[in-house]
Amino acid sequence: MVRVHGDTGHCWHGMHCAAVLGAAQATSTAPLLRAQLLGAARHTMATNLLHVPKPQGLLRPLVVPERLLLGPGPSNVPPRILAAGGRQLLGHMHPEVLQVMDEIKAGIQYAFQTQNRLTLAISGTGHCAMEAALLNLLEHGDTALVAVNGIWGQRAADIARRLGAVVRELWKPPGEYFTPQDIEEGLVRHKPLVLFITHGESSTGVLQPLEGLGELCHRHGCLLLVDAVASLGGAPIFMDQQEIDVLYSGSQKVLNAPPGSAPISFSERAREKILRRKTQPLSFYLDMGWLANYWGCDGEPRRYHHTAPINSFFSLREGLAMLAELGLESSWERHRANCAQLCQGLRDLGLELFVKEEKARLPTITTVRVPKGYDWKEITAFLMENHAIEIAGGLGPSAGKVLRIGLMGCNSTSSNVDRVLHGLRDALRHCHRSRL
Amino acid sequence: MVRVHGDTGHCWHGMHCAAVLGAAQATSTAPLLRAQLLGAARHTMATNLLHVPKPQGLLRPLVVPERLLLGPGPSNVPPRILAAGGRQLLGHMHPEVLQVMDEIKAGIQYAFQTQNRLTLAISGTGHCAMEAALLNLLEHGDTALVAVNGIWGQRAADIARRLGAVVRELWKPPGEYFTPQDIEEGLVRHKPLVLFITHGESSTGVLQPLEGLGELCHRHGCLLLVDAVASLGGAPIFMDQQEIDVLYSGSQKVLNAPPGSAPISFSERAREKILRRKTQPLSFYLDMGWLANYWGCDGEPRRYHHTAPINSFFSLREGLAMLAELGLESSWERHRANCAQLCQGLRDLGLELFVKEEKARLPTITTVRVPKGYDWKEITAFLMENHAIEIAGGLGPSAGKVLRIGLMGCNSTSSNVDRVLHGLRDALRHCHRSRL
Numbered sequence: 001m002v003r004v005h006g007d008t009g010h011c012w013h014g015m016h017c018a019a020v021l022g023a024a025q026a027t028s029t030a031p032l033l034r035a036q037l038l039g040a041a042r043h044t045m046a047t048n049l050l051h052v053p054k055p056q057g058l059l060r061p062l063v064v065p066e067r068l069l070l071g072p073g074p075s076n077v078p079p080r081i082l083a084a085g086g087r088q089l090l091g092h093m094h095p096e097v098l099q100v101m102d103e104i105k106a107g108i109q110y111a112f113q114t115q116n117r118l119t120l121a122i123s124g125t126g127h128c129a130m131e132a133a134l135l136n137l138l139e140h141g142d143t144a145l146v147a148v149n150g151i152w153g154q155r156a157a158d159i160a161r162r163l164g165a166v167v168r169e170l171w172k173p174p175g176e177y178f179t180p181q182d183i184e185e186g187l188v189r190h191k192p193l194v195l196f197i198t199h200g201e202s203s204t205g206v207l208q209p210l211e212g213l214g215e216l217c218h219r220h221g222c223l224l225l226v227d228a229v230a231s232l233g234g235a236p237i238f239m240d241q242q243e244i245d246v247l248y249s250g251s252q253k254v255l256n257a258p259p260g261s262a263p264i265s266f267s268e269r270a271r272e273k274i275l276r277r278k279t280q281p282l283s284f285y286l287d288m289g290w291l292a293n294y295w296g297c298d299g300e301p302r303r304y305h306h307t308a309p310i311n312s313f314f315s316l317r318e319g320l321a322m323l324a325e326l327g328l329e330s331s332w333e334r335h336r337a338n339c340a341q342l343c344q345g346l347r348d349l350g351l352e353l354f355v356k357e358e359k360a361r362l363p364t365i366t367t368v369r370v371p372k373g374y375d376w377k378e379i380t381a382f383l384m385e386n387h388a389i390e391i392a393g394g395l396g397p398s399a400g401k402v403l404r405i406g407l408m409g410c411n412s413t414s415s416n417v418d419r420v421l422h423g424l425r426d427a428l429r430h431c432h433r434s435r436l
Numbered sequence: 437m438v439r440v441h442g443d444t445g446h447c448w449h450g451m452h453c454a455a456v457l458g459a460a461q462a463t464s465t466a467p468l469l470r471a472q473l474l475g476a477a478r479h480t481m482a483t484n485l486l487h488v489p490k491p492q493g494l495l496r497p498l499v500v501p502e503r504l505l506l507g508p509g510p511s512n513v514p515p516r517i518l519a520a521g522g523r524q525l526l527g528h529m530h531p532e533v534l535q536v537m538d539e540i541k542a543g544i545q546y547a548f549q550t551q552n553r554l555t556l557a558i559s560g561t562g563h564c565a566m567e568a569a570l571l572n573l574l575e576h577g578d579t580a581l582v583a584v585n586g587i588w589g590q591r592a593a594d595i596a597r598r599l600g601a602v603v604r605e606l607w608k609p610p611g612e613y614f615t616p617q618d619i620e621e622g623l624v625r626h627k628p629l630v631l632f633i634t635h636g637e638s639s640t641g642v643l644q645p646l647e648g649l650g651e652l653c654h655r656h657g658c659l660l661l662v663d664a665v666a667s668l669g670g671a672p673i674f675m676d677q678q679e680i681d682v683l684y685s686g687s688q689k690v691l692n693a694p695p696g697s698a699p700i701s702f703s704e705r706a707r708e709k710i711l712r713r714k715t716q717p718l719s720f721y722l723d724m725g726w727l728a729n730y731w732g733c734d735g736e737p738r739r740y741h742h743t744a745p746i747n748s749f750f751s752l753r754e755g756l757a758m759l760a761e762l763g764l765e766s767s768w769e770r771h772r773a774n775c776a777q778l779c780q781g782l783r784d785l786g787l788e789l790f791v792k793e794e795k796a797r798l799p800t801i802t803t804v805r806v807p808k809g810y811d812w813k814e815i816t817a818f819l820m821e822n823h824a825i826e827i828a829g830g831l832g833p834s835a836g837k838v839l840r841i842g843l844m845g846c847n848s849t850s851s852n853v854d855r856v857l858h859g860l861r862d863a864l865r866h867c868h869r870s871r872l
Contacts, residue, residue: 050764051676052549055542058757062750063532064523074525074743085747086522087500089510089694091826096499106491113488123696124560127742128721159720240487252743258525260559260696260745282718284595285564304831306563307510307688309696309748311521314498321494328486390527395740 067384068411070420071392072202072230072365074252074259075408077315080322081257085315092308100317101295101308107320108263111232111255111328112247114239119265120295121316122286123308126229126250129262131159132286133225133246136266136274137194140164145192145222147178147208150201151396152227160196163282168192174204174397175367177360180212187220193273194223200231203395205355205367205404207235214243223270229253232263233323234335234364234408245270251312254331254364255319256409260312319409331409335363338412342366342405345421349428354402364412367394367402373433376403379424382431387423503820504847506856507828508638508666508801510688510695511844513751516758517693521751528744536753537731543756544699547668547691547764548683550675555701556731557752558722559744562665562686565698567595568722569661569682572702572710573630576600581628581658583614583644586637587832588663596632599718604628610640610833611803613796616648623656629709630659636667639831641791641803641840643671650679659706665689668699669759670771670800670844681706687748690767690800691755692845696748755845767845771799774848778802778841781857785864790838800848803830803838809869812839815860818867823859 069076077085090097101120108119122129134156138144144165146157149172160167168190172178178197187195195217199208210226217224223245228237233254239247248264251257266274266288274288281287285306292298294305323331339361343353346368354367370376376393380403383389394402405420407413505512513521526533541555548555558565570592574580580601582593585608596603604626608614614633623631631653635644646662653660659681664673669690675683684700687693702710702724710724717723721742728734730741759767775797779789782804790803806812812829816839819825830838841856843849 049672049674050549051674052546052551054760054763055539055546057535057539058543058546058753058760062520062523062536062753062757064526064750065532066524067526067530069525069527071527074527074746077525082522082524084498086518087498088502088518089505089513089688090500090503091505091507091510092695094503094826096501099493100498103491103493107494110488110491110494113486115488124564124721125743125745128560131719131721155720162716162718162720236485238485238487250743252525258745258747259528259743260748280598282598283567284591284598285560285567307561307686307695309561309694309745310510311694312696312745312748314500317494317498321498324490324494327490390530 066388068389068416068419070406070411070416071390072395072404072406073250073408075256075406075411077256077258078322078410081315081318084318085258085311087311087314089310092310093302093304097310097313098296098302100313104313104317104320105295107317107324108265110324111263111320112237112239112265113241114247114265116239116265116267118271118288118292118297120291120297121313122248122262122264123306124262125252125259126248126262127155128286129248129250129264130156130227131283132264132288133248134159135163135281135283135286136288137223137225137246137270138163138165139277139279141166142194143168143190143192144194144196145170145186145190147183147195147197148172149176149178149206150174150198150203150398152198152201152203153196154396156196156227175206175354175356177206177208180216183213184216187217187222191220192222194225196225196227199226199228199237200235200362200364202230202362202365202404203398205362205365205402206360207231207362210237210242210244214245218243223273230364231362233328233331234412235362236332239265251316251319254335254409255316255323257315257319258312260309261316335407335412338407338414338417339363339366341414342407342417342421345417349421349425354398364408365404365406367398367404369402370400371428374428374431376400378431379403379427382427383423386426387419389420389423391420502824504825504852504855506842506847506852507826508831508840508842509686509844511692511842511847513692513694514758514846517751517754520754521694521747523747523750525746528746529738529740533746533749534732534738536749540749540753540756541731543753543760544701546760547699547756548673548675548701549677550683550701552675552701552703554707554724554728554733556727556733557749558684558698558700559742560698561688561695562684562698563591564722565684565686565700566592566663567719568700568724569684570595570632571599571717571719571722572724573659573661573682573706574599574601575713575715577602578630579604579626579628580630580632581606581622581626583619583631583633584608585612585614585642586610586634586639586834588634588637588639589632590832592632592663611642611790611792613642613644616652619649620652623653623658627656628658630661632661632663635662635664635673636671636798636800638666638798638801638840639834641798641801641838642796643667643798646673646678646680650681654679659709666800667798669764669767670848671798672768675701687752687755690771690845691752691759693751693755694748696745697752771843771848774843774850774853775799775802777850778843778853778857781853785857785861790834800844801840801842803834803840805838806836807864810864810867812836814867815839815863818863819859822862823855825856825859827856
């Protein structure tokens with residue numbers, strides 16, 4: 001028999017009230033509270049105890065309209081991945097979950113093209129993986145060189161400063177990328193322990209060439225940390241061959257899983273730096289020593305660390321499985337081809353691409369200058385209201401300057417290119433030009 | 437037309453290869469990599485570039501067996517909450533998502549019985565909320581007093597130490613709780629800025645009485661931080677009336693949502709301490725200034741902070757909605773009644789409850805001593821294999837000493853009590869007694 005009171009103002013009393021009362025009597029509880037507790041125990045209406053009533057908004061149904069998410073992420077989630085995230089829970093130490101975690105590791109190793117044993121998913125979103133990367137590598141006083149050509153470099157610099165690192169910055173205007181010469185000058189000048197650089201700068205639409213940077217960093221005694229949140233699966237990256245030391249991404253871009261978990265991997269060089277730390281990482285939740293154990297990366301029996309987001313892992317597994325089934329090369333080619341079609345269509349509309357050089361354009365997120373005399377907010381609002389399509393304005397240094405159109409994973413299709421171009425044409429026709 | 441290669445070993449080349457090659461030629465790339473890139477550009481099979489093959493495990497279907505999760509959490513998720521988590525994504529700044537976040541805030545305010553404006557959900561699991569609480573309150577050199585009578589105090593002390601706080605500990609043996617006298621002695625002796633205490637000690641099964649502690653702390657100029665991960669919704673707690681300054685919980689216990697988001701709230705006193713900080717919090721991801729803005733708690737226009745786990749928020753909203761529909765008092769009474777039935781059943785089996793005093797027993801998680809001559813691992817494995825029921829052994833200071841049985845939210849039913857008692861009776865009959 002389940003003995004649950006209905007929600008009809010029944011008196012709530014008995015054991016707990018007695019316990020509450022006992023404790024209240026035993027201590028110097030504030031008089032008001034004490035009187036209330038006494039009152040409850042004396043069989044007044046229990047609802048007197050509840051000063052905060054039931055919220056009415058929560059008693060109405062959840063509203064989730066269908067939209068085509070062609071912003072910089074999250075992107076739409078295919079039914080197979082939604083279904084995986086909607087499966088019943090298992091415990092975070094059950095063998096089937098450990099098996100799923102092993103499969104995620106293998107999927108990340110494939111997506112990153114790495115054989116690193118320290119490969120796993122962070123229990124948080126992409127930003128959380130950025131913190132995990134920086135806080136495990138950096139100790140107070142370590143020098144970090146951060147390549148800033150958009151918001152992600154700014155964020156990495158902010159995080160590294162909070163950790164007590166000495167932060168040096170290399171700057172490029174939004175829309176540009178760093179050459180190996182730029183990087184080498186920075187390495188020579190600042191002698192950093194870590195270089196942070198963004199592969200897919202989603203705020204500006206720049207794809208940073210990575211070739212040679214790993215070798216360059218290692219020649220100067222520096223570790224190479226790469227943010228591939230927006231690019232992974234959409235543009236080639238070869239962690240081992242390119243000698244990248246720490247690489248991370250997010251679940252909600254090309255992998256088409258909901259946000260909530262984030263792939264990350266550390267090279268042996270990075271792993272050794274972590275092992276040589278003099279101080280513990282400033283976070284327990286993101287301590288790579290504990291996470292390596294929980295993810296079976298250290299050869300030791302797995303111990304409880306935290307309750308992982310199990311069904312986010314189920315979704316991430318399916319996202320990685322779909323990428324493996326399609327194949328990395330096919331995925332890269334899909335993103336290249338649809339991005340090319342989009343760029344041509346945008347030019348045909350008379351719009352100007354923000355990133356000048358074709359080879360430096362991120363295939364997953366295309367930036368286009370806000371056309372003269374238009375308000376970007378009107379354009380994005382028009383697309384949302386009239387076409388149920390999300391595109392975004394700029395972010396950080398590109399705010400107000402650009403529109404951003406994302407084509408990621410299952411959203412990177414020729415028909416979505418047609419839909420967004422059709423919507424944009426409509427928006428340009430209807431949105432009022434300013435009088436300036 | 438979607439131009440995606442099939443997964444049949446097609447050559448991958450063109451624009452990207454050319455870009456990769458250009459960069460490789462321009463820099464001092466390692467000879468091996470350069471030869472590979474040149475090879476690819478010369479129309480060899482593109483799969484030569486991929487040194488890590490597709491993982492076979494990922495190409496098989498996801499396996500998720502159905503189990504009754506009667507451990508210390510996560511607990512089973514009702515179909516309505518699973519369905520919410522399986523809804524299509526929206527953007528993290530869409531008005532419908534901001535509305536869901538507002539509803540979550542109101543739901544947490546009800547569940548916590550607080551009117552604090554700084555109330556929100558952390559984008560991580562319960563441990564992450566523990567870090568968020570400590571790292572926003574504490575600065576380097578601040579003194580934290582941690583009440584340790586199980587694993588959660590130990591964890592909080594570890595986290596506070598990593599943050600550079602001066603950590604003092606109050607100890608009680610596992611299974612016991614702190615009296616106001618214990619706390620007052622600690623406050624007088626150590627003059628802490630923050631007291632950490634666990635309401636529902638899930639490793640030992642203790643329910644800590646909180647009455648009077650807030651008033652006591654404030655009399656001594658200290659903030660009261662309470663971990664209610666395992667107890668929220670299962671035992672009475674009144675954040676405002678009990679003068680709790682920071683309270684947090686998890687999604688995966690009584691709220692029956694998957695792990696991945698964690699309710700938290702700060703009193704005005706705690707908020708002022710945060711505003712008075714001399715240094716930035718050590719984490720950007722968990723910086724309460726940014727989070728307060730993203731959650732609309734500061735009256736300012738909301739700015740992008742991080743991509744939140746949208747569908748975890750959908751699930752959490754439904755978990756909070758179901759608690760509001762049932763009503764807090766009914767939920768407390770449900771947990772009380774089913775826990776009492778379980779305790780009686782365990783005694784009838786000849787087992788000994790770990791927590792002596794009835795009023796100090798956590799209604800959500802019951803601990804029972806491992807019966808003499810039995811191996812706890814055999815008992816939990818037997819229940820899993822033969823009854824598809826998860827119960828757990830001890831954790832931290834209770835490891836090896838106890839079995840833990842959780843009845844949380846929808847799992848707290850009289851029929852589940854019958855099922856687990858039936859399974860345990862079976863286990864005691866079949867598991868070999870040791871020869872010691």
